[in-house]
Amino acid sequence: MFVNGKKDIFTQTKNGMKKKFTDKQLKILDVAEELIAKKGFDGTSVRDISAKANINVAMISYYFGSKEKMLAYLYQYRVLRTRESFAEFAQTIREGKPEMQMKEIIKFIVNQMFKYNYFHAFVKQEVRHTDLVKDELVEFYRTATDKIDEVIKKGVASAVFHQTPKAEDVLTIIIGTAVFAIRNKVFYEVYLPGDEADFLKNAEQKVKASNYQTIFSLLGYQPEG
Amino acid sequence: MFVNGKKDIFTQTKNGMKKKFTDKQLKILDVAEELIAKKGFDGTSVRDISAKANINVAMISYYFGSKEKMLAYLYQYRVLRTRESFAEFAQTIREGKPEMQMKEIIKFIVNQMFKYNYFHAFVKQEVRHTDLVKDELVEFYRTATDKIDEVIKKGVASAVFHQTPKAEDVLTIIIGTAVFAIRNKVFYEVYLPGDEADFLKNAEQKVKASNYQTIFSLLGYQPEG
Amino acid sequence: MFVNGKKDIFTQTKNGMKKKFTDKQLKILDVAEELIAKKGFDGTSVRDISAKANINVAMISYYFGSKEKMLAYLYQYRVLRTRESFAEFAQTIREGKPEMQMKEIIKFIVNQMFKYNYFHAFVKQEVRHTDLVKDELVEFYRTATDKIDEVIKKGVASAVFHQTPKAEDVLTIIIGTAVFAIRNKVFYEVYLPGDEADFLKNAEQKVKASNYQTIFSLLGYQPEG
Amino acid sequence: MFVNGKKDIFTQTKNGMKKKFTDKQLKILDVAEELIAKKGFDGTSVRDISAKANINVAMISYYFGSKEKMLAYLYQYRVLRTRESFAEFAQTIREGKPEMQMKEIIKFIVNQMFKYNYFHAFVKQEVRHTDLVKDELVEFYRTATDKIDEVIKKGVASAVFHQTPKAEDVLTIIIGTAVFAIRNKVFYEVYLPGDEADFLKNAEQKVKASNYQTIFSLLGYQPEG
DNA sequence: GATGAATGAGCATTCATTCAT
DNA sequence: TATGAATGAATGCTCATTCAT
Numbered sequence A, B, C, D: 001m002f003v004n005g006k007k008d009i010f011t012q013t014k015n016g017m018k019k020k021f022t023d024k025q026l027k028i029l030d031v032a033e034e035l036i037a038k039k040g041f042d043g044t045s046v047r048d049i050s051a052k053a054n055i056n057v058a059m060i061s062y063y064f065g066s067k068e069k070m071l072a073y074l075y076q077y078r079v080l081r082t083r084e085s086f087a088e089f090a091q092t093i094r095e096g097k098p099e100m101q102m103k104e105i106i107k108f109i110v111n112q113m114f115k116y117n118y119f120h121a122f123v124k125q126e127v128r129h130t131d132l133v134k135d136e137l138v139e140f141y142r143t144a145t146d147k148i149d150e151v152i153k154k155g156v157a158s159a160v161f162h163q164t165p166k167a168e169d170v171l172t173i174i175i176g177t178a179v180f181a182i183r184n185k186v187f188y189e190v191y192l193p194g195d196e197a198d199f200l201k202n203a204e205q206k207v208k209a210s211n212y213q214t215i216f217s218l219l220g221y222q223p224e225g
Numbered sequence E: 001g002a003t004g005a006a007t008g009a010g011c012a013t014t015c016a017t018t019c020a021t
Numbered sequence F: 001t002a003t004g005a006a007t008g009a010a011t012g013c014t015c016a017t018t019c020a021t
Helices: A023-039 A046-052 A058-064 A067-092 A098-115 A117-125 A127-157 A167-183 A185-191 A196-219 B023-039 B046-052 B058-064 B067-092 B098-115 B117-125 B127-157 B167-183 B185-191 B196-218 C023-039 C046-052 C058-064 C067-092 C098-115 C117-125 C127-157 C167-183 C185-191 C196-218 D023-039 D046-052 D058-064 D067-092 D098-115 D117-125 D127-157 D167-183 D185-191 D196-218
Strands: none
Touching: A023 A046, A023 A058, A023 A067, A023 A117, A046 A058, A058 A067, A067 A098, A067 A127, A098 A117, A098 A127, A098 A167, A098 A196, A127 A167, A127 B185, A167 A185, A167 A196, A167 B167, A167 B185, A167 B196, A185 A196, A185 B127, A185 B167, A196 B167, A196 B196, B023 B046, B023 B058, B023 B067, B046 B058, B058 B067, B067 B098, B067 B127, B098 B117, B098 B127, B098 B167, B098 B196, B127 B167, B167 B185, B167 B196, B185 B196, C023 C046, C023 C058, C023 C067, C023 C117, C046 C058, C058 C067, C067 C098, C067 C127, C098 C117, C098 C127, C098 C167, C098 C196, C127 C167, C127 D185, C167 C185, C167 C196, C167 D167, C167 D185, C167 D196, C185 C196, C185 D127, C185 D167, C196 D167, C196 D196, D023 D046, D023 D058, D023 D067, D046 D058, D058 D067, D067 D098, D067 D127, D098 D117, D098 D127, D098 D167, D098 D196, D127 D167, D167 D185, D167 D196, D185 D196
């Protein structure tokens, strides 16, 4: 009945979640994500979403079963894509030196946070629904800490890193600072060049730079040789 | 008509905000804070609040003008108290060594975040209403960065710190990591001893410890000697 | 909160049902009864009811909790009144001869059916909700059969009745014929004098006359000596 | 366009009603009858019907024009069959004695009521739609009263009946008691042997037995000789 | 000041029906 | 003939707020 369509963009098997979204359904999810991030789940009515997505109100129930279930699909969809994306990314840095790998990890995570800041904004925001996404998100965090841990160990082994901060602390710093920057624009923009329109772009650069400094400092990084 | 009462607990002059809250009004604000942090602003009805606070539904409109305005009072009330509290705190560390001062700053900020985690949770959460509190909050951030900056400079001058990270980056790390820990219990508790009930207490310790390490590493701290 | 008011018309203690209805609440119940009898429960919207009763839509939920609960109150209210009314009636015929008592019973029951034909129409009609009223209604039926039984026995003892039909069959005939007449106007009115406007009045007379004949025939009634 | 198909089961000429139903259409009518009897017309959605009948939702509008018109077809279909069935039955008792004929009439009518209790339940129930079926049903009642009248006259002529109750009163008793029994299970089953599962079977027997007694009593029946 | 009743706007959802294929 | 997507109207209900006292 619902959650099938013509174009496959998304595939998942667990949790009884259906597999495919049509363009129209994805349009709804995109619009919903944006509005929910701005106004909260309760503050966003299905009429708001349907108006902005140019679809009939009834379609949200029709496609997803309910507004709440739509949110569940949205959560799972975004988190799964983030995890898939991280897995792909992890492949691309398989061969590099630890310091390059760490830098890339920081870059990747901060980039994801800013790219999907709508989503990450409301994941943090929607306290009541966090359980929907908790497991998926935590699994992503684990994958990230595993990778971070591996890189730290390798760096220590090859004597470019001289300290072993905990992987979860490293991840906490990266994500925590990114989210803080995104959510505290008024405070943050004072420290940024350019005008307001470029805020996200500039903030992302600053967060990355800051994180390189912080994390490498924590690692006791000494360039080889 | 409203927002005045018998007992003065709170005084403020700007923004046309009235000055005094009665016990009953403070009770409402406390209950509202807790419920809003748990269920969001829209997810919390004035009936929920009035039931839990044992007052009549009509009183919220009556006292504060509207539910939205009540939130504004709540924001301002909490932020102002945080700023006052920081000012007091700043006095207490006036005489110490830079490394002790920095440690106390970290301790104080993390402590505030956990103590008022309800509040800070929903400040981050209620995107739509952030403008209500923005100026106040940013002013607090400024006060904090000024102090941090002062301590860094003093530490460099006295040669216990050998690097000069930006004050806003330091603050970003402290607040960002604290908020992340609070909001990601499921991920975080794996790294903590003790049971779930002690989560906040243990998480606070871990965040403090991690921040000492991070910030001091960034400062290139070398104990005098 | 709801189902209390100023004027007491109705009192009941069991089932956790509240005790008193205000005039406004009774107005709603009356209107609801009429509309539901005409158009069914699902066919009657709370907007229909509130429009006809000249009250705000929200009041139905406010007073009764929900549309469904309103129906439950209506059921219990009407059935209880019927039972109370029967108990009173039973007192008034305590002293009479069995044949007079039986006639009065028939008259009373048929009268109630026609008087509250709206209600009895939809009790029969609302299959899905019958459980709400089943126990109460059955208890009324029992009271009636007990009384019928008593009268039959007395009549047999005093040799005015010479047969002993089952009390439940007697009740079934009385109620069954009354309901049939009410619900089959088009068929029934052919056999009645007067015009359509008097249908209920005339039908009631016919049903009573027919029942006197039937029941007394079943009882083998022979006027005394 | 609609209401015609491959297999003819049903033929009628009046009211502009089309004549034939396909197997699929009959399946829909059967399912609809059952569901409507259980949950009412408004309580039964076309989706419920189509799901249970394994057809597409759109087919009901497509076949019958609308949900309401489907009900009209259902009414007319059932009533016509009942009338046809009664006509056939009338033939089979043409030659018997009046007392046997009357007994068979009671048996037949009660049997029909219980056999099509779904249908008769909702004919009584769906007040709003009764006009759809009124004329047809009344015509059936007339046929029945005519036959009852004929039998009474014959019995009186042959001196087995000694009273002349009105035919419409006799019919009213038969149908009224049958419907009452069907619709008041909880009250009625106390007087029946066997368990709940056999309710309809046992109730039918009791209603028949009771009606034999009542009607023959009314007729002043005296076995010949 | 304080209350319970009352209001009207808004909500998510379900509905029978129609459309496009 | 038959379908699944799509529609717009209506549903019961909850909401913050205001009214009358």
